Amino acid sequence: MLIRRETPADRAAIHALHSEAFRREAGVTPVEAPLVDELRADGDLLAPLSLVAVRDGVVVGHVCCSRARLGGDPAAAVGLGPLGVLPAHQASGVGSALMHAVLGAADALGHGLVVLLGNPAYYTRFGFGTASDLAITAPDPQWGRHFQARTLAAYEPTQAGAFEYAPAFSRI
Template identity: 85%
Template sequence: MLIRRETPADQAAIHAVHSEAFRREEGVTPIEAPLVDDLRAEGDLIAALSLVAVRDGEVAGHVCCSRARLGGDPAAAVGLGPLGVLSAHQGSGVGAALMHAVLAAADALGYGLVVLLGEPAYYARFGFTAAAELSIVSPDPSWGKYFQARTLAAYEPTQAGAFEYAPALARI
């Protein structure tokens, strides 16, 4: 398996990955697929943090991070998501490899935090905890424990306050 940055040639495959990975109802495109397209079109997708997993020459998974604001600081944190893996590759380590790679890349870029909305039982193994424990205020209080954050090397305890996703994420 190869983890690399997305290229323009990957965009249709990325859309297909999220369409399949998040499909809840046949014939209905899940919001995660056009969300990545919107983040990219609006300039909020961070190119260095949009990664694909390639297995047997096929894009098997994708993860991305987008611009965010934390307590008014546009450089402190990024919003992670979506993370999608084709069903044929789920449970084989593709998602974990993508998570490790994107966290390492965000760390290398000097961000202090990665924030996401997701299942605590899955994301705890990557070091995520409830964002509220780090004094990060969720855009929606009903998200509770599902709104999570992970500190990186550049984290400072002053990186706290209200978290704002990129507009495309905030619209969903």
């Protein structure tokens, strides 16, 4: 398996991948597929942090980070997600490989925090914890412990406050 940055040639495969990975109902496109398209169209998808997993020439997984604001600072944190893996490749290490790669890349690029909304049982293995423990306020208080953050090397305790995802998240 190869983990690499997405290219323009991957865009249709990424859309299809998220459509399959998050499908809840036949014939209904899950919000994660157009979300990636909208983040990209708005210029909020961070190209160095939009990674694909490729097996035998096929894109089988994708993860991305987008611009965010934390306490009014547009550079304090990035929002992670969606993370998707084709159903036939789930539970085979693809998602974990993508998470390790995107966290390493975000750290190397000097980001201090990565924030996401997800299942604590999955994301704690990557060092995520409840965002409120770092004085980060969720856009929706009902998210509770599902709203998580992971500090990186450039983290400063002053990086706190209200978190805002890129505008595309509000449109889904």
